[in-house]
Amino acid sequence: MQSILQQQCEELAGRRYPLHMPGHKRRVPPAPGLSCYAFDLTEIEGADDLHDADGILADAMARTAALYGSDRCWYLVGGSTVGLLAGIRAAAPFGSEVLVARNCHKAVYHAIELGHLTAHYLVPPVVPDFGVYGSMPPAAVAAALDAHPAVACVILTSPTYEGVQSDLSAIADLCHARGVPLLVDEAHGAHYLPLARPYGWRGGAVEAGADLVVQSAHKTLPSLTQTAWLHLQGSRIDAAAVERELDVFETSSPSYPLLASLDGCTTWLQTHGDTAFAAWRQRLDRFAAAARGWRHTPVLGLGAEGQGFYDFDNGKILLRIGREGAAFLRAAGFEPEMVCGPNVLAMTSPCDDEDALDRLAEVLTRWDAGASAAPAAEALLPPPGPARCTIADALRRPACLRPLAEAVGAVAAEYVWAYPPGVPLLAPGEEVTPAFSEAVTALTAAGTALHHTGAGADGKLAVLG
Structure with missing residues (x-):
């Protein structure tokens, strides 16, 4: 007998192939201990x-x-x-x-x-x-x-x-x-x-x-x-x-x-790790070979931008295809891990189906053929403003709400982030900068939901009063 929540979760899980965590990818349990x-x-x-x-x-x-x-x-x-x-x-x-x-x-x-x-x-x-x-x-x-x-x-x-x-x-x-x-x-x-x-x-x-x-x-x-x-x-x-x-x-x-x-x-790692990692690498290499032929679908780590990295794990597939590209993936039967601004993240693992990334490459090849240009990368990551006090101090002091445009120059009394990935764009105790305001405007325009941990929302921000 299933609970209502279990039924709902299984219905969601069955709709699209998971290009997201968890790494077991909901396949027949590949490791002991996954039934409880x-x-x-x-x-x-x-x-x-x-x-x-x-x-x-x-x-x-x-x-x-x-x-x-x-x-x-x-x-x-x-x-x-x-x-x-x-x-x-x-x-x-x-x-x-x-x-x-x-x-x-x-x-x-x-x-x-x-x-x-x-x-x-x-x-x-x-x-x-x-x-x-x-x-x-x-x-x-x-x-x-x-x-x-x-x-x-x-x-x-x-x-x-x-x-x-x-x-x-x-x-x-x-x-x-x-x-x-x-x-x-x-x-x-x-x-x-x-x-x-x-x-x-x-x-x-x-x-x-x-x-x-x-x-x-x-x-x-x-x-x-x-x-x-x-x-x-x-x-x-x-x-x-x-x-x-x-x-x-x-x-x-x-x-x-x-x-x-x-x-x-x-x-599982001790007994099957070598075989699984070898197969995973082959799947990723086939995907990368297909991706190098795309004209309008940038992939992080495969272009000139990757030259500044110390190293890059191409088990993560970050695509600059925007929300329209994410919708295209969903219509083709894939659910991405994240959509944030112009970026769409697909997560892979050693437990993916053998042909999953080949099918993804085919879908993205069709997307690329119909795309006119990749969406522009926005100012997603504003440099942090000067720290005027510690995070703990900022959260203990009286705060008030101001419209975002009027909050510039004030000291933040809350966190603001996109989740995922859960990296703060603004932390309590930091000065609110014009760059932060611009990033929030760009992300909101791109359809990215931002999470506030204080009373801020709907264009307003909690700042020290």
Whole structure:
């Protein structure tokens, strides 16, 4: 017997092929642990305890750590979000300073807010043809470390939501030479592990030497939604502090089906990973070969704009085809992961159907033949305005609503972002700039819904009064 919600979800799932997460792609379960009733347990005798693991869960987490080459691995049932909240709290004492990439997920900003941290932003260059962030230059990190020697840690995102990677090995060396730990949000790079190297994926943040690495197994691998890993290396961040913060931020009743799907994903990688990654690479290479013949359908990483990247994961297919192109994909039976401004993101995984990307290429070839020109890349990512106070301070002070045009020059009292990807266009405590106003206008005109976390909406913004 099915619930109404299950019926509705299954109806939606059956309409179009998923070019979005989760990575298992709703196929016949490719990994053990994706059907759950028989083992939906609690912390009974013999089942171990995620918050004090010394039995079967400890063994499972040790298997995953060995697969990735980390010193410790914690299973997360609150997504990468809980790993970021706990990891940043463990690495950065209350009220301290951090260096943080401006393209980090909103969970990073929430950790900054809760810890009353002072954030010094690292702003990656923007790729003009797509209006997305490129790789973080190591020289920029070095300069920021010199300018802010008291920071408790450095927080970066690599790969980005769109698949752009940074030179984490060089950045880790820079951080460690100054005694500063590096925390990497690798939520979209759980498939970056040693066995993937022969098939074109660089070693990930663990191999690069990052101190804490957060990965969402569910995004690109066969694991249930909400499952993630947190890896620790070295002694710059105290493992006991990480465990304490996980006890604060993660549920005290973790789901054993979710935990089992993480161990099942590990088993699948150990037994089928080589074959699956080889086939995935072949599918992606065939798609890229077709895409190079298109005249009006830009693909991130395949054109001249990719030359400024340290590296790019073409398992993410970012297309500049706008909302009309997204509608064309849906009419042809594909559901994309994201539509934001002129960009449409298709996510692939090692669990895709063998012919899925061939069919996608055929659909996009038809689109390209009928398209006159690609939509222009808008000013999607305004540079952050000057920080006038910390995020926590801004959220505690009295605020008022102003029309967007009249808010320029004031100090923001709320976050504004498009979701996905959940990267703030504006954070509390920042000065509202003309560039932000222009970006909001362009995104709204393109049909992108923007999320406000305060009272702002309908052309108004919450600012400090």
